[in-house]
Amino acid sequence: MEELFGRDAECRRMGALLDDARRGLSGVLVLRGDPGAGKSALLDHLQATAATEFEITRFDAVESEAELGFAALHQLLRPYLGQVPKLPDPQGEALCQVFGLQERTSPPDRFLVAVASLSLLAARVGDRPLLCLVDDAHWLDEESAAVLAFVARRLYADPVVMVFAARDGADGLDHLAGLPQLAVPSLHSEAAGELLKSVVPGGLAPDVRDRIVTSTGGNPLALIEAARELTADQLTGQAPLPEPVPLGQALERIYLREALAMPPMTRTLLLTAAADPTSDPQVLWRAGRELGFDVTAAVAAEQGDLLSIRETVRFRHSLIRSAVYYGAPLSERARVHAALAAVARGLGEIDLCAWHLAAAATDPDEGVATELERAATRTRDRGDWTGSSALLARAASLTSDLPVRARRLLEAAEAGAVAGSSGRAQALLDEAAAYQEDQRHNGLVHRAQARIHRLTGSPASATFALLTAARALGPVDNRLARDILVEALVQAQISGTLAPQGATRLSVAETVRSLPLPAEAPATTGDAVLEADTAVHLERLDDAGPKLHRAITAVQREDSTAAESLQWLAAACSHATILGDDIALHDLAWRLEAEARRLGAVIPMALALSHTALSELIAGRLAESERLFDQRAALEETRGSRIFLGALLIAAWRGRAEEAESLAEAVREHASRTGQGYQLVFCDYARSVTELSRCRYHEAYLALEDHMGDTSQLKFALADMIEAAVRSGKDDEAIELLHRLSRLAAQTPVPGLLGDLARAQALTTADTSEAETLYLRAIHHHENTRGPVRGARSHQLYGEWLRRERRSKEARHQLRIAYELFDAMGAAGYAERTEQELSAAGDPVRPSGGAPRxxxxxxxxxxxxxxxxxxxxxxxxxxxxxxxxxxxxxxxxxxxxxxxxxxxxxxxxxxxxxxxxx
Missing domain, CATH: 1.10.10.10 (Winged helix-like DNA-binding domain superfamily/Winged helix DNA-binding domain)
Known part of the structure; x- marks a missing residue:
């Protein structure tokens, strides 16, 4: 093992990871530093340290593979692919598809690939812990980086250590943000001097040593390369040092000079190795047959320590590869790529063949561009959106026909957005947008822009761009324009109260009305969804109700498994809440969850979990709701973020007021930062639950005062708000809300709303006999609702009314039922309120024993x-x-x-x- 100078702290940190793995715990670390700082040397040291005890898998990323999606992941998981049959079928199929081992009609979701990768590493065969090393991680392809970051975040009690080395300040490191980091600085002067002495074979004058250390700033690679560049006389001080001492950007020139000093056939071998993204020795030798070199050409390269050829072809440093490739004449690069294309064709790698043909082309070539486009389609179908984007971009560069070139650039941008590369996607889209002669193309540019906005977490900007796209496309493709409006509707729902003018749900409705469906065109489920939502915002809810019901029914009857069905289901869930239809919400939300899970689609899954959790919450199935909110939070954590809304709602219903207040601050901060205004509405709902359970009626009313319009998704809380209004002396407001609830129940006569109406009427009537009849009617309806909470609330309020009517025995019976229901569901706040009423009625609840929580x-x-x-x-x-x-x-x-x-x-x-x- 080579000695490392000045890296004791770094070695201790990495050694602690190995110690944790020996105890069965996972560890992850990202080494960050300037080029040549010694990150690779630290990985080498860690690999040597772990060699006898650990199973080791390593991947050194290279720039040329950054456009080959899942390339790094495949290299790292290749030793364990024999265990794929042990994975659940959807996971195993997703991995096989992205690695080209299996074909499916639609590309797999990256999230499903990530879950499969986690399962594969965690379930691997063998007793030894695993050390996973990734060098030059800034060159990882987008797909591999996302999956590996997911795995790194979700491993915990597994004997797996993952260490990444990445260039500080480089692009492409977003996925690794949030993982434990360790800066690898340059060496301090003493350690730098020791390293320099160790690589100088002869004498080294102290003043020369100090000059070199100062000039290189202690950068290990610069130190080593400076020593290699200087003569013995210069090192001993007998000859003057050059000015400046060769370092920094000069490193690449040094490597190029070393390569140019090689024999002609060795130079060709080096260029071929640099141009081949597979790093496969067999590919190198096959290309050599056409290019005129064989294994003897490798001798000088290996003796000069430029590369090594074992199981893979590996350059001593990534800068060598870069210097060799970009330092070669364009004509030589084209000749080498042509030879590699022939090899790829012979191996049946038709997509790689197309990639090399493109690299070999020096002028527009429609034949090559067409092959690249076909390859992009095949690549996309494997889930490699990064590769698809790169192939389409290269196809565009070889296209002379302007409309075709613009289309290919647009498709490249869209693929880049799906891959998660917002910067690259934006650059391609800006280039595609320069062509403005086609209105359909212009509209599609705006749609692609919306998807980039969605990727960067700007739902309002996404909505605005989608509306612009729809308006541009309307005159030329009404069907596509209206389909885009469904997408805009869902984005506007996310923005909620934070949507700016021009990107609200009202803006969507106005755009829908401006783009009516032609009389001769068949209406789709999406059209029913659009017309219903438009009616809500441009007409009264009384008039819009039938359209909402028809839209929900259409979505429920829809058997399509097309991607747009996820949008329809998400919109219909919103419609069900507007109508207060808890039965439809439950059905739609769970259908959305099942379809998202089937597709392995992460963003629809997040939406589905939010809707299913809400459905269970308003039913009073708090344990099930909490399970779903937990899963939603875990899903967000896998993406390197956190969401607090579910925890807030559960805390409110559990009666934990202080915790709810703290979580509300976190929810408001997250909503403001991400533009997700819908969270603010439910934040206020959580406050109303907390306040109402504590009999703070005025505060409960104020919490919901601005959220009960026709478009409100809190209709299930209307009866609660009426209670708060009555108890805080707001009789006129209570009556107005009662009329609203009455009209809603007439439109949607589900047991939940009918019971809510009866309870609200009981609260507002002055007739004692009528009040009792209404309370009993509410209890009857609520016995037929999903979950216990509405029934518990009706028993509670009836009991409170009976006590005030001095019918204590009957009051105790009703309150006891309510208390047991609240206690069973874990609604501690309402249980405590009921307990106080029971005590006042002469039936105190016995303490539970006071055990600590x-x-x-x-x-x-x-x-x-x-x-x-x-x-x-x-x-x-x-x-x-x-x-x-x-x-x-x-x-x-x-x-x-x-x-x-x-x-x-x-x-x-x-x-x-x-x-x-x-």
Missing amino acids: ETDVLTPQEARVARLAAGGATNAEIAAQLYLSVHTVDYHLRKVFRKLDVRSRRELGDLRDRIASA
Whole structure:
């Protein structure tokens, strides 16, 4: 093992990762530093240290492979692909598809590939821990970088260490943000001097040493290369040093001079190796047959330490590869790529063949461009959107026909956006937008711009761009324009109250009205969705109601598995909440979840989990709602972000007022930063729950005062708001809200709304006999609703009314029913309010024993695992829901058992109610 100078702290940090892995825990680290700072040397040292105990997989990324999607992932997972059959079918199929081992009709979602990669690494065969090394990570292709970052974030109790080395300040590092980082600075003067002495074979004068150290700034690679460049006389001080000392950008020139000093056939071999993204020796030798070199040409290159050829072809440093490639004449590069294209064709690698043909082309060539376009389609179907974008961009560069060139650039931009490369996608789109002779093309440019905005987390900008696209496309393609408007509708829903003028749901509605469906055109489900939402915003809800119901029915009957069905389902979920239809919301939300899961589509899955969690919340199934919100939060964490809305809503219903207040601040900050205004509405709803459960009626009313218009998605809280208005003396407001609820229940006569109406009428009537009849009617309807919460609230308010009517015995009966329902569902705030009423009615609730809350000692992740385990989920099911490995779930569960002093899942289940409040 070569000695490292001045890197004791870095070695200790990396050694601690190995120690953790020996104990069964995972670790991740990103080494960041300037070119030549010694990152690769640290990886080499770590690899040598772990060689006897660890299984090691390593990938050195290179610039030429940055456009080959999943290339790095394939290299790293190749040793474990034999375990793919052990993965769940959708995961195994996704991996096989992106690695070209299996074909499907649609590209796999990157998220599903990421989950599969996590499962594969966690379930690999072998007792030894795994060390995964990635050098020059800034050159990782977009897909591999996203997947590897996902895996790094979700491994925990697995003996896997992942270490990335990346150039500081380089592009392409967004996915690694948030992972543990370690800066690798230049060496301090003493260590730099020691390193310099170690690489100088003869004498080294102290003043020369100090001059070189100062000139190189202690950069290890610059030190080594300066020593290689200087003569013995210069190093000993017998001859003057050059001015300046060769370093920095001169490194590439040094490498180029070294390459140019090689024999002609060795130079050709070096250029071929630099041009070949596969780094496969067999490809190199096959190309050599046509280019005139064989294995003997490699001798000088290996003796000069420019590259090594073993299982793969590896340059000593990535700068050597860059210098060799870009330092060669264009004609030589074209000749080498032509030879590599022939090799790829012979190996059946038709897409790689097209890539090399493009690199060999020096003039526009429609034949090559067409081949590239076909290759881009095949590449896209494997889920390699980065590669597809690169191929289309190159096809465009070889296209002389302006409309065709613009189309290819636009498609390249769209593929880049799907790949997650917002900067590259924007650059390609700007180039495509320069062609403005075709109105359809102009509209599609705006649609692509919207997708880039969505990628960068700007839903309002996305909505505005989609509306612009629809208006441009309307006169030339009405069908496409209206389909885009459905997409705009969903984005506007996300923006909610934060949407600026011109990007609101009203703006969408006005645009829909300006682009009516032609009389002869068949209406689609999307059209029904659009017309319903438009009616909500441009007409009264009373008039829009039938259209909303028809749209929901159309979506429910839709059997299509097309991508637009996800948009339809998401929009219909919103429509169900506008109508207060909890039954339709439940059906639509779970259909959206099932379809998103089937497709492995991460963004629709996030939407689905939000809707399903809300559906369970308003039913009072708090444990199930919390499970879904946990899964939503875990999904966000896999993307390097956090979301607090679910935790806020659960805290409010659990009666944890201080926690809810703190979480509300986090929700408001996140909503403002991301433009997700819908979160602010539900933030106010959470406040209303907290205040109403504490009998702070005026505050509860104020929380919802601005959220009960026709377009409100909080119709399920109308009865609560009427209660708050009545109890705070706002009688006129209560009556107006009652009329609104009455009209809504007439349009949507589901048991939940009918019961809400009866309860609200009971609250507002002065007739004692009528009030009792209405309370009993509310209880009857609410016995037929999904979940216990509405029934519990009706029993509670009836009991409170009975107590005020001095009918204490009957009051105690109703309040006891309400208390037991609230207590069973974990709604501690409302349970406490009911408990106080019971006590006032002469039936105090016996204390539970005052045991401390066990979950105070659990971490958030442990609490999530505990809740699922207490609910009966297996470790594998928990892992799937929280996007963890089974080993990690087992680790957390063992800690839960120890902290809560339980010995079995049955005992854990006995604590389920208290765990649910964590």
